[in-house]
Amino acid sequence: MRVLWVYAHPEPRSLNAALRHEGLRTLTGLGHEIRQSDLYAMRFDPVVDRDDFGAGDGRLIVGDESRRAYEGGRLSDDIVAEQEKLLWSDTVVLQFPLWWFGMPAILKGWFDRVFVKGFGYGVTHPDGRTKRYGDGVLSGRRALVVVTAGSPATALGPRGINGDLEELLFPLLHGTLWYAGMAPLAPLLVPGADRPTNYHQTAAKLRDRLIRLPDEEPLPYRHQDSDDYDENLVLCDDLATGESGLSVHCGDRRSAVRDFSPNRG
Template sequence: MAGKKVLIVYAHQSSGSFNAAVKDAAAEVLAAKGCTVEVSDLYAMQFKAAATVEDITGKVKSALHFRYAEETKLAWEAGQLSADITEEQRKLTDADLIIFQFPMYWFTVPAIMKGWMDRVLTLGYAYSHEKRYSQGIFKDKKAMLSFTTGSHETMFSATGINGDMNVTLWPLQNGILHYCGFQVLAPQIFWAPSHVSAANRSTMLDGWRTRLEGILGEEPLSFTPMDCFDGEKGFQLKPEVSEKHATKEFGLTSGIHLGKPLPPYNQMKAGV
């Protein structure tokens, strides 16, 4: 792990929060392993969440019919993105591992972190029609979600009131991270830390520190490779792939389930 670079994208308002303790533990352990660690503290930076025309410093192609993705691609190519975006892109380009640290808000990331994703992961820089999913631009980088929940683990089960956490994580881990090509490591989930004892929170942190010791050597989560889909037929699974899995008990992934039961822990544990 020595010599590797880590970017922690952190979203919490309080330096006394459990999320802050988790972020600090990651920075401490990884630095001790010889990694260079940068932290983007989004609230402290007052990072702008809204993706707007102000993200472009030059002229836009079409002000009347402004299309953010296309316009920021042109701006990126011309070196005309706003300074806060280009600085985060520099950090991301340098990093071998990106950790997103946050409290789960409404079953997803906080608005300020979603804004980081909307603005920093621009078309051309982070993905293109040709370079996405398993053929994505960031296929040599690893990324992971590390977050706290407000609900206990049982509530995020297949029979729990919140539904299966594997389903909740699919849009974030497949639709954002894997879409950009990242090797997605299993998430680090801290279940309802505000509803457990200080001793239990300490145990959670100890488990996180232990995991961090070998984090860069972990096997990533499994996603269906892009070459399993037919691009000329609306990116549907190729018939031979569907036939191969026709007799299997579970679907391929939490999202591409073939109408079968979801594969257990598909978005939560590697090698499952």
């Protein structure tokens, strides 16, 4: 595999840093090729502005200007470098701590700046239909999210007070990765990260996921261009009948947290 590891944590002596080292060592030992984006170490700028697109002083319409810059080769060098890494890869690992139920701002900004119109979205078929939700420039790639959280695994389960992890990460897994064509795998949760009691067990779980990475089945999100949705992009009445909410867009609606809770070894 050609793996791009995108890492977002500011402390090189953290649990996250140790797990990244373990993950990279495992992948290298398995013979995979690796490139990295260590966003804090790179001092990656997360803020979208007109300098990204070489835009003038007129009104900035980000989507339109980003497409023109992408198609015209005018994107800033740091954006182009990250896009080249993505196009080189066939697998992406995204590692970050769960801060206020989402990604750190620097990683959100990485998506904002790198997934410009014409690259991450706004891509069309010859007949004018938009490629999204399972289709797009980045289709054919797989993505694994490795996320640390201070709470126990049970609190991020289906009935946990913090909400189910897959639903918390729905904007990333479904609304960003799947939208742009990438196939997300069930996320790997590292719970109790501010009070780790068994690092070796946690590292072993990460190694196991990375070993299985080439053959692991992705989350069964529904394709937009299928018979699952009507012309208004609403799930058809004969699917998940009587149900609503985020989970209806995932075929078996299982919880990733249950797979990696401490009680499952």
